Amino acid sequence: MADECPKCEDGLPAWLATFADLMSLLMCFFVLLLSFATMDAVRFKKMAESMKDAFGVQREVPAIDVVMGTSIVMTEFSPTTTPEPSPIDEVRQQTTEVEKQHLDVKDAMEAVAEQIKQEIQEQAEQLREELREEIGDGKINVEAEEARIVIRIEEKGSFPSGSDRLDPAFYDVMDRISGVVVNTPGKVIVAGHTDDVPISTTRFRSNWELSSARAVTVVHALLQNPAVDESRVVVEGRADSAPLVPNSSSENRARNRRVELIIERSNEIENAIPQTGPTPG
Incomplete structure (x- = not known):
């Protein structure tokens, strides 16, 4: 089967x-x-x-x-x-309009600041040339600092000790200084300084009054030139609050007794910045 x-x-x-x-x-x-x-x-x-x-x-x-x-x-x-990044993961950066405005403002500030510094150096050199004799005698010192010119008037040859009366021979120097001030834009700060030796007379109760009175005397000599605009001038009395050197010797105290005529131009840099409107929200 x-x-x-x-x-x-x-x-x-x-x-x-x-x-x-x-x-x-x-x-x-x-x-x-x-x-x-x-x-x-x-x-x-x-x-x-x-x-x-x-x-x-x-x-x-x-x-x-x-x-x-x-x-x-x-x-x-x-x-x-x-893994290798896909096109979806790519990140691209671009400069916005606000950032461009900030860059333009920064470039404008730097350009204006550089131009003002160059002008200040030229004007300070002109002052040194015109006041060569006084600078050589130690009566005047001219310095260029960033956006300002500092004309430092020493007590020697300008003011008698403890007095605010300007030496008559120094008015000729003030005439030359005023000519440069007229041709130099900016705010003019006249600041009086003293040493740390206290003073107390019938005319001056302290160094504050003496420093202020000397600054006012320099301003009056400056304004004898009618071309100087009074609205540009500011008077300050600083006594012994801002010494150049420590008041540790008679030579140092003599250096600290001074009147500084400062031509300040920092406001020109700020005013030269392009004004931009508020960013829309």
């Missing part, structure tokens, strides 16, 4: 089923690895197109944007190799 049954043909080898299972597991494993990795929009799109061509997928899947799904592994784990 068994001999009458037709013999069945041999089927596929038994190991082929195991091999197919293994390939399926490997494919699932690589799909999981891909899902855990950081997505790159450009590469994902290229891979999707390749898979579509290979497997005949007809449905188009747009991959312009990064996949919105977020896994726990993706948020808590970063791969050892950093």
Whole structure:
């Protein structure tokens, strides 16, 4: 009876089923690895197109944007190799209109400041040339400091000790100084200074009054030139509050007894800044 049954043909080898299972597991494993990795929009799109061509997928899947799904592994784990940045991650910087205005203001300030400094150096050199004799005798000192000219009138040859009366021979020097002041724009500060030795006379109760009186005397000599604008002039009495050197010797005290005529031009730099309106909110 068994001999009458037709013999069945041999089927596929038994190991082929195991091999197919293994390939399926490997494919699932690589799909999981891909899902855990950081997505790159450009590469994902290229891979999707390749898979579509290979497997005949007809449905188009747009991959312009990064996949919105977020896994726990993706948020808590970063791969050892950093992927190349996609165009979506690029950051571009540009200068705004407000920043351009600030840059223009800064350039204008620097240009005006440089021009004023050059003019101050030229005017200070002119003063030194005109007052060469007095500078050589130690009666006058001219300095250029940033945006101002300091004409330092020493007590020697200008005021008797403890007095606010200007030496008559010094008025000729004041005429030359006033000529430069007329041709130099800016505020004119006349500041009187003394040493730290107290004074108490029938005319001056303290060094504050003496320093102020000497500054006023210099202003009156300056204003003898009608071309000098009175509104530019400011008088200050500083007593011994701003010494040039410590009052530790008679020579140093003599240096501190002075009247400074300061031509201040810092306001010109501020006024030269372009005025910009408020930035719209």
